Amino acid sequence: QKEVEQNSGPLSVPEGAIASLNCTYSDRVSQSFFWYRQYSGKSPELIMSIYSNGDKEDGRFTAQLNKASQYVSLLIRDSQPSDSATYLCAVNPNNNDMRFGAGTRLTVKP
């Protein structure tokens, strides 16, 4: 079992819709969770971090964490074509190292 699992996609949503990206992790003691956005040919950019169960909102982005289910998600409201990218879920299991999922490719169609 991979440490961090994501659906590779591609996930396609129409402009203005909600995009839902999901991630599961295997190390139950993980405490820190992150979502990165990576445009093609570019390096990852941190867009959300979450450390506690529940929801965390930042603009059009909402991260959701459920430690009991070992599940973290990212919702993008009012999706825009500029949101088209690969989204990487990252989990820090021991507060010193980061494990990345393979990423979900999102396409927002105008």
Add this chain to the structure above:
Amino acid sequence: GAVVSQHPSRVICKSGTSVKIECRSLDFQATTMFWYRQFPKQSLMLMATSNEGSKATYEQGVEKDKFLINHASLTLSTLTVTSAHPEDSSFYICSATGHSSPYEQYFGPGTRLTVT
């Protein structure tokens, strides 16, 4: 804040030569720096972790004598690919964490290495 730069952004070298890539934290002191490699359409692969003033910790399967890492100061880490071969052609990305956000990694823009 939390800006990380890399130099060069692109480099082409001949097989057998060595290439040095610099990673700098511009507005914070990086307690830890990480080096990743990413092949086309694949995810990030951690190569090594380095703390200022100490030897880097390499991931399993990464040759430490081929990928030399020097973390000489709290704002600078370098990766030297020695005796490069075409299979080393990849996108090399560094990241850094600082005291204020020790769990959040901020990435540099990456260096695209092509070995001919």
